Amino acid sequence: MNTIDIKINERSLKVLPGITILQACRDNGIDILTMCHLKGLSDVGACRLCLVEIEGINKLLSACTTRVASNMVIRTDTEKIKRYQRITTELFFAERNHVCSVCVANGNCELQELGYKVGMDHIRYPFLFPECKVDTSHQYFVMDHNRCIMCTRCVRACSEVEGAFNWDVKNRGFQVRVISDFDTPWGESITCTSCGKCLQACPTGALWSKDVVQGQLEKHPEMITELVEKRKLLLT
Amino acid sequence: MNRQEFKDLVIAETEKTKNSTCKHKICICCGAGCISSGSEAVMKKLQEEIIERGLQSEVEIIPTGCMGPCNQGPLMKYLPENSIYQKVDCSNISQIVQSQVIEKKPIEHLLLFADSRERPFSNADEDPFFSKQLKIVLKNCGQLNPERIEDYLVHEGYRALDKALFEMSPEDVIAEIKQSRMRGRGGAGYPTGLKWETVYKYVNDQKYVICNGDEGDPGAFMDRSVLEGNPHRVLEGMAIGGYAVGASKGYAYIRGEYPLAIKRFEAAIKQAKKMGLLGPNILGSNFSFDVEVRIGAGAFVCGEETALIASIEGKRGTPRPRPPFPAESGLWGKPTLINNVETFAGIAPIINNGGEWYSEIGTPKSAGTKVFALAGKINYSGLIEVPMGTSLREIVFDIGGGIQGGGEFKAAQTGGPSGGCIPAEHLDVKMDYEALVNLGSIMGSGGLIVMDQSSDMVDVARFFMEFCMDESCGKCVPCRVGTKMMHDLLQKICDNNASRIDLERLEELAVYVKEASLCGLGGSAPNPLLSTLRHFRNEYETRIGKYEEKHIEVPQTSEV
Numbered sequence: 001m002n003t004i005d006i007k008i009n010e011r012s013l014k015v016l017p018g019i020t021i022l023q024a025c026r027d028n029g030i031d032i033l034t035m036c037h038l039k040g041l042s043d044v045g046a047c048r049l050c051l052v053e054i055e056g057i058n059k060l061l062s063a064c065t066t067r068v069a070s071n072m073v074i075r076t077d078t079e080k081i082k083r084y085q086r087i088t089t090e091l092f093f094a095e096r097n098h099v100c101s102v103c104v105a106n107g108n109c110e111l112q113e114l115g116y117k118v119g120m121d122h123i124r125y126p127f128l129f130p131e132c133k134v135d136t137s138h139q140y141f142v143m144d145h146n147r148c149i150m151c152t153r154c155v156r157a158c159s160e161v162e163g164a165f166n167w168d169v170k171n172r173g174f175q176v177r178v179i180s181d182f183d184t185p186w187g188e189s190i191t192c193t194s195c196g197k198c199l200q201a202c203p204t205g206a207l208w209s210k211d212v213v214q215g216q217l218e219k220h221p222e223m224i225t226e227l228v229e230k231r232k233l234l235l236t
Numbered sequence: 237m238n239r240q241e242f243k244d245l246v247i248a249e250t251e252k253t254k255n256s257t258c259k260h261k262i263c264i265c266c267g268a269g270c271i272s273s274g275s276e277a278v279m280k281k282l283q284e285e286i287i288e289r290g291l292q293s294e295v296e297i298i299p300t301g302c303m304g305p306c307n308q309g310p311l312m313k314y315l316p317e318n319s320i321y322q323k324v325d326c327s328n329i330s331q332i333v334q335s336q337v338i339e340k341k342p343i344e345h346l347l348l349f350a351d352s353r354e355r356p357f358s359n360a361d362e363d364p365f366f367s368k369q370l371k372i373v374l375k376n377c378g379q380l381n382p383e384r385i386e387d388y389l390v391h392e393g394y395r396a397l398d399k400a401l402f403e404m405s406p407e408d409v410i411a412e413i414k415q416s417r418m419r420g421r422g423g424a425g426y427p428t429g430l431k432w433e434t435v436y437k438y439v440n441d442q443k444y445v446i447c448n449g450d451e452g453d454p455g456a457f458m459d460r461s462v463l464e465g466n467p468h469r470v471l472e473g474m475a476i477g478g479y480a481v482g483a484s485k486g487y488a489y490i491r492g493e494y495p496l497a498i499k500r501f502e503a504a505i506k507q508a509k510k511m512g513l514l515g516p517n518i519l520g521s522n523f524s525f526d527v528e529v530r531i532g533a534g535a536f537v538c539g540e541e542t543a544l545i546a547s548i549e550g551k552r553g554t555p556r557p558r559p560p561f562p563a564e565s566g567l568w569g570k571p572t573l574i575n576n577v578e579t580f581a582g583i584a585p586i587i588n589n590g591g592e593w594y595s596e597i598g599t600p601k602s603a604g605t606k607v608f609a610l611a612g613k614i615n616y617s618g619l620i621e622v623p624m625g626t627s628l629r630e631i632v633f634d635i636g637g638g639i640q641g642g643g644e645f646k647a648a649q650t651g652g653p654s655g656g657c658i659p660a661e662h663l664d665v666k667m668d669y670e671a672l673v674n675l676g677s678i679m680g681s682g683g684l685i686v687m688d689q690s691s692d693m694v695d696v697a698r699f700f701m702e703f704c705m706d707e708s709c710g711k712c713v714p715c716r717v718g719t720k721m722m723h724d725l726l727q728k729i730c731d732n733n734a735s736r737i738d739l740e741r742l743e744e745l746a747v748y749v750k751e752a753s754l755c756g757l758g759g760s761a762p763n764p765l766l767s768t769l770r771h772f773r774n775e776y777e778t779r780i781g782k783y784e785e786k787h788i789e790v791p792q793t794s795e796v
């Protein structure tokens with residue numbers, strides 16, 4: 001198969017044309033931080049953790065949405081990128097309420113893991129602690145907006161994989177919230193099939209099942225990826 | 237209508253105007269500014285007065301778009317002498333008609349700027365407000381009735397479209413626009429010819445043209461005035477764009493807060509369709525082009541091209557990362573040409589007069605003219621159009637008549653929430669894209685707010701940050717959370733409650749948000765902050781000093 005030459009962090013690589021920079025990194029064991037990306041779902045470039053520097057382009061671009069081009073020279077590990085990843089992480093933690101010790105996802109949370117990865121020992125910004133609801137109206141599941149980081153993985157899993165279109169986003173700016181149907185309690189949803197895919201897609205303790213207790217939540221976002229890939233196989 | 241019929245119609249309409257018995261023309265400004273100060277009532281009164289005096293066959297009354305000096309409205313212009321009357325009131329109509337129409341003498345104390353100039357000009361074109369301007373985009377605004385296509389036809393209307401369709405290939409049109417060196421007027425100043433060429437090169441059986449009339453910057457009303465004052469010019473530019481890039485469908489995205497612009501633009505579409513200047517096989521050629529209006533709900537971010545496209549598609553108006561750019565994958569994934577209202581309005585003159593003519597106006601890197609919405613602490617605010625490279629001093633003092641109440645100029649803010657401030661020491665800057673960027677501001681879409689000594693620059697930065705914080709779409713983290721954090725820090729500084737560490741944090745966040753955000757909203761939200769820090773750092777320092785005085789104890793060494 002035709003390949004193109006690119007360079008990532010000084011390493012010369014041959015990759016398939018048309019893949020994203022993120023894919024090229026992952027295929028070659030180059031670590032890159034992501035949050036809004038979940039393989040199998042469409043990419044939105046929202047969290048900005050995967051920003052990379054590309055020679056000749058004066059802007060930082062998100063690796064998950066940018067495709068490789070021949071002779072692209074990419075850096076994923078500069079001081080600036082690391083500093084920005086740390087700021088982004090701190091802003092995630094400062095935005096809502098992430099007190100891990102009382103969270104169901106404690107020990108099994110992508111956000112918490114991210115904090116460790118970027119070496120976040122403290123948060124330099126004031127906690128905003130906005131007033132957020134906890135929606136327990138669903139028979140099996142809970143949506144705790146305090147833990148939501150607006151990655152919209154649940155929204156995409158619900159629409160793109162389950163095809164139910166229960167989740168959407170309302171408002172603007174830091175007032176954005178994930179909503180069920182037309183901003184009605186989840187338990188009253190006429191679109192939710194209770195499939196639980198959004199729970200698996202969610203990186204944090206925002207979406208969980210009522211049968212778990214603090215620190216006991218297990219998530220399998222890779223399930224979404226596998227499902228999508230198996231479906232693709234079925235179709236070809 | 238085919239080409240010959242069109243030519244005949246233009247000749248017939250031109251003859252009709254020439255042979256009209258009306259020796260006097262009275263234009264009433266019906267731009268949104270003058271309407272809000274009561275020009276519709278003035279027009280009604282004028283019509284009654286003319287009927288009462290039995291002058292219907294001699295005086296023609298023309299409702300027009302914005303004439304320029306909006307804060308002096310309602311404005312009334314008497315032609316051919318070109319005398320403009322300001323702040324016209326129903327009670328002085330009779331007097332004006334008597335004196336100007338019957339006795340042929342202007343009434344000096346009612347003329348434009350009579351209350352502030354030593355002697356007003358009876359021919360308004362001699363007033364520095366107008367004489368320093370060069371109107372290309374706004375040429376016929378304030379002269380013709382925007383609701384009558386016939387008026388536009390008499391003013392060279394649709395001649396450029398005719399020329400493009402029958403005398404030029406799409407490549408020729410693109411070459412002409414490239415030669416003009418025109419740059420997009422929506423803010424970023426991307427070369428228009430290059431953009432057209434890129435869209436042209438993508439092969440696809442369906443392409444689109446979008447006119448960006450979202451104009452969300454606070455204080456900006458350039459695009460609104462063009463759409464209200466000469467909608468056909470924009471329509472003609474869109475059609476030429478469609479022909480050049482190979483698109484058969486156009487959308488005009490106009491914000492819902494502009495009902496008059498929407499009404500006039502929709503009327504223009506209807507009239508153009510009826511005459512065969514829009515729709516299938518325009519003027520008998522094999523080019524077909526149709527335009528529809530889409531109404532925006534008034535989110536600033538929907539002016540960003542990818543968010544605007546999402547909005548037209550019926551989705552939530554949030555931006556998506558580029559590349560791919562709309563030229564490659566735009567509306568419904570098809571190659572899409574998206575330009576600003578003012579950009580499209582500048583196309584017909586380029587086709588009519590040639591790219592070379594346009595390229596010679598302005599500065600080497602920024603050709604042509606720019607429309608500005610002048611506002612703030614300035615004597616004459618309103619809508620102006622000047623050649624690129626006009627100095628800020630000329631704009632503020634010659635055209636704008638200087639600072640209100642004889643105050644002192646402190647700074648001019650350009651580019652709205654995405655721009656910055658130009659301090660007094662740079663009053664001689666020649667306004668073009670590069671010069672403004674070098675000063676830490678941007679040209680933006682043309683908002684220009686003049687500030688005097690009473691303006692508090694930290695508060696100006698806080699104001700714009702609040703705007704960006706409220707208008708952030710909330711999709712990406714740097715902008716969603718970063719603008720909120722920066723706003724809160726700025727508020728803290730305004731309240732004299734911030735320390736040096738807060739300022740450091742603010743500066744770090746500003747650079748981060750600028751570089752890490754997904755779209756241009758976050759990408760430029762820190763600009764007003766960064767530029768006030770650059771030119772007015774002392775105002776920040778003073779406030780931090782006040783905090784430190786209160787909270788940091790200075791050891792009293794003498795008592796030891």
Ligand SMILES: Cc1cc2nc3c(=O)[nH]c(=O)nc-3n(C[C@H](O)[C@H](O)[C@H](O)COP(=O)(O)O)c2cc1C
Binds near residue numbers: 425575577
């Ligand atoms: C937050 C934001 C708001 C914008 N608002 C407008 C607008 O109101 N009108 C406009 O023409 N362009 C606006 N733009 C620029 C558009 O994205 C786009 O560049 C422009 O319409 C292209 O037209 P031009 O090449 O003629 O300038 C905005 C950009 C951003 C990032």
Ligand code: SF4
Binds near residue numbers: 149151153207
């Ligand atoms: S609920 Fe979870 S998956 Fe959905 S947006 Fe919030 S953090 Fe992301």
Ligand code: SF4
Binds near residue numbers: 537555711759
């Ligand atoms: S920069 Fe702001 S407006 Fe643009 S995508 Fe990010 S959150 Fe939305």
Ligand code: FES
Binds near residue numbers: 035037048050
């Ligand atoms: S993973 Fe690429 S922006 Fe979130």
Ligand code: FES
Binds near residue numbers: 305
């Ligand atoms: S609206 Fe009348 S002069 Fe601008």
